[in-house]
Amino acid sequence: NAGVTQTPKFQVLKTGQSMTLQCAQDMNHNSMYWYRQDPGMGLRLIYYSASEGTTDKGEVPNGYNVSRLNKREFSLRLESAAPSQTSVYFCASSRGTLNSYEQYFGPGTRLTVT
Amino acid sequence: DAKTTQPTSMDCAEGRAANLPCNHSTISGNEYVYWYRQIHSQGPQYIIHGLKNNETNEMASLIITEDRKSSTLILPHATLRDTAVYYCTGEYGNKLVFGAGTILRVKS
Numbered sequence: 001n002a003g004v005t006q007t008p009k010f011q012v013l014k015t016g017q018s019m020t021l022q023c024a025q026d027m028n029h030n031s032m033y034w035y036r037q038d039p040g041m042g043l044r045l046i047y048y049s050a051s052e053g054t055t056d057k058g059e060v061p062n063g064y065n066v067s068r069l070n071k072r073e074f075s076l077r078l079e080s081a082a083p084s085q086t087s088v089y090f091c092a093s094s095r096g097t098l099n100s101y102e103q104y105f106g107p108g109t110r111l112t113v114t
Numbered sequence: 115d116a117k118t119t120q121p122t123s124m125d126c127a128e129g130r131a132a133n134l135p136c137n138h139s140t141i142s143g144n145e146y147v148y149w150y151r152q153i154h155s156q157g158p159q160y161i162i163h164g165l166k167n168n169e170t171n172e173m174a175s176l177i178i179t180e181d182r183k184s185s186t187l188i189l190p191h192a193t194l195r196d197t198a199v200y201y202c203t204g205e206y207g208n209k210l211v212f213g214a215g216t217i218l219r220v221k222s
Contacts, residue, residue: 004157035212041214042212042215043212044212045210045211058209088155090157092157103150105158107156110155
C-alpha cells in the first residue's frame with residue numbers, strides 16, 4: 001500500500017516550458033488535491049477534485065490546469081512555466097471533502113523554473 | 115484575512131508536554147478543526163481533528179474551547195522526532211486553509 005505517490009520528485013524547467021506533474025493514490029479515495037508550498041509558508045490549494053469527473057479551483061489556480069484521469073490519478077499541468085511557479089507541489093487525497101475526512105499527502109515535487 | 119493564527123515558534127523539553135495553541139475565531143459552527151505536521155520537507159502528516167468535543171488519539175490530544183474560537187494541540191510526551199512545523203487548519207467551504215504554522219523545537 002503505497003498511499004499517495006508523485007512523479008517526478010525534482011524538476012527544473014526553463015521559462016515558457018510546459019510539464020505535467022503526476023499523482024496517484026491506492027486508497028480508493030474519492031477526493032484529490034494539489035497544493036503548492038513556497039519557502040517558509042504554509043500550503044495553498046491550487047485545484048481539487050471532490051470526486052471522479054469533477055474539478056474545482058482552489059486559492060491559487062492561475063497558470064495551472066488539472067485532469068482527474070480516473071479515481072486513482074490526478075495530474076497538474078503547467079502550460080507555460082514562470083519563475084513565480086518555483087515551489088514544492090504536494091498532492092493529497094481523502095475519502096471525501098466534507099466533515100472530518102483527513103487528507104493524506106504525497107512526498108512532493110520540487111520544481112524550479114529558471 | 116487570516117483564517118487561523120498560531121505562534122511562529124515554540125520550544126519544548128524532551129519528555130515534557132508540548133501545548134500548541136491556535137486561534138480560529140472565524141470558523142463556522144459545522145466546520146472541523148484539523149491539525150497536521152510537516153517534518154523537514156516531507157508531505158504534511160495528519161495528527162487529529164475535532165468539531166466541538168475534546169479528542170484524543172495515539173498521537174495527541176485536542177482541546178477545543180466551548181466557543182470554538184481556539185484550540186490547543188497537546189503532545190503529552192514530546193520526543194526529538196516531534197520537532198516539526200505544526201499546522202492548525204480550518205475546513206472552509208470544503209477546503210482546508212493552511213496558515214504558516216508553528217515551528218516546534220523539542221530539545222534534549
